[in-house]
Amino acid sequence: MSTPLIIALDHASLATALPLVDQLDPQRCRLKVGKELFVREGPQAVAALQQRGFEIFLDLKFHDIPNTVAAAVHAAADQGVWMVNVHAAGGRQMMSAARDVLARHNLTTRLIAVTVLTSMDDAALEEVGVTLAAAVQALSLAQLAADSGMDGVVCSAQEASEVASHCGDDFLRVTPGIRPAFAVQDDQRRIMTPASAMAAGSTHLVIGRPITRADDPMVALERIEQELSGE
């Protein structure tokens, strides 16, 4: 599937997500199941979406000791999800343990690492003791993720081209913080429009509220697809 679009289903329940899901075409987007939906509904939400033909990015951003994260990543991959993520700040040992468990069980789930959350800017990072600029810290964590055998990273589109030049073109750049011109910024800080994010080297775009909270989600999605196809 060549579409870069991943729609973030940040819904309170499967029942509230399905009216949107049932209008979507699994050939034209993937779906991201995150903490809220997964904590409320569990693996059955993932299964219900897979049954409808969608590839799932299970976004639980694991960050714990290596043994715990490896086991959680294994459990996610056993559900047949397309992609799962961990926090790069969990370190080399944690990421390597997660990678190794997938390799040992011949599981093809893509394993990516979150660098610096797109909701954080330089000032927010400084408050948690990181004095590097967000872009510099993101690049450094991307390099660590690549060295630890990750398939790619979650980063801001603003960092995607630098990540590609340091970590290689095959290294995935999954970029949230996407805001079309018609959408509000919400709690995101390091943002880009869909077309500029692709031009800047993103391989995948994670988009939630600009679609899911739009008055007409399908119209919002069509506008984004048109922007991406250059119409």
Ligand SMILES: O=C(O)c1cc(=O)[nH]c(=O)n1[C@@H]1O[C@H](COP(=O)(O)O)[C@@H](O)[C@H]1O
């Ligand atoms: O890992 C993620 O998907 C993620 C990482 C990050 O740095 N920033 C970020 O926004 N996300 C997720 O991407 C989605 C963005 O949603 P919207 O801001 O509504 O488009 C949310 O589900 C976030 O949890």
